[in-house]
Amino acid sequence: MEKVLEIRNLRVYFYLTEGTVKAVDGVSLDIRRGEILGLVGESGCGKSVTAQSILRILPESARIVSGEIVFSRNGKAIDLAKLDPEGEEIRDIRGKNISMIFQEPMASFSPVYTVGAQMMEAILLHENVSKEEARRRVVEMLKKVKIPNAEKVVDMYPFELSGGMLQRCMIAMAMSLNPTLLLADEPTTALDVTIQAQILYLMKELQKEYKSSILLITHDMGVVAQMADRVAVMYLGNIVETAEVFELFKNPLHPYTQALLRSIPKIGVRKTRLETIRGMVPDPYNLPTGCKFHNRCERFMKGLCDVKEPPEVEVMPGHKVKCFLYGGEKE
Ligand code: SF4
Ligand code: MG
DSSP: OOEEEEEEEEEEEEEETTEEEEEEEEEEEEEETTOEEEEEOOTTSSHHHHHHHHHTOOOTTEEEEEEEEEEEETTEEEEGGGSOTTSHHHHHHBTTTEEEEOSOHHHHSOTTSOHHHHHHHHHHHHSOOOHHHHHHHHHHHHHHTTOTTHHHHTTOOGGGSOHHHHHHHHHHHHHTTOOSEEEEESTTTTSOHHHHHHHHHHHHHHHHHHTOEEEEEESOHHHHHHHOSEEEEEETTEEEEEEEHHHHHHSOOSHHHHHHHHTSOOTTOOOSSOOOOSSOOOOTTSOOSSSTTTTTOTTOOTTTTTTSOOOEEEEETTEEEEOGGGSSSOO
């Protein structure tokens, strides 16, 4: 299937006074046309940094140290990692070809302008249309994301809307230019469970209609199961397993993926405590040698896992895992 984005061996480091944090440390990832790729892992594992690297909206202390982020824009391959983050090309791509929705809708809208004005601005920035036409399109998009009284909401300020409504507005804004790729970073984490389900359903409907690709970042395996076509599991700056969603849930290979799946609460099973993954998340300034999961892994092999970094092995077509249990130098 055609790829819209190919990340190759991406490394993004943060240079802080306390030391260097290797937030993304050799990530390779493809996003195919029209698919939802779930990027899953605990907080702090580098998921958001990966997304911010694509749009080149990293914090000042972060740098892309190496790697490629090849985006296919109207058939032309562009390495986003090489672009000037302030330059015209990436600014043109942002919003128009690749857009992003964030966890906190309140933080993505300016409090001093109406929702409609902010959505119109995005359209006017990228397309040569009149203000009236832009406004008409905003109202149409608000209706598409099932906002009641769209004609009124267009003139409302963010604080006048609930979190769920604002999140719908943000999705409308992100989709209004029909982007090739939508980056959704924990889009429903801040919302309560019922609203969360509605928003996810809405995103899936729009994705089908627009045939866009979505990189869906989440720490929630339940959200992945509901939404994703394929899944990439991330741990401390590495992708440790990639597979189609059914395959991953049926046949999880990496000990970390297995632990993540065990931590999902099962319906009908009463647990006094959610099973958590044993061991501590390592100090980000001082990452483990070898396999980064080795201090938490039940299958740890001394002298191997703590010494060498496991290679990525394709166990069956489309199912890749980065662990010595499945090849590499085990013997
Ligand atoms: Fe565990 Fe070793 Fe596999 Fe890492 S490489 S996940 S430590 S078995
Ligand atoms: Mg994050």
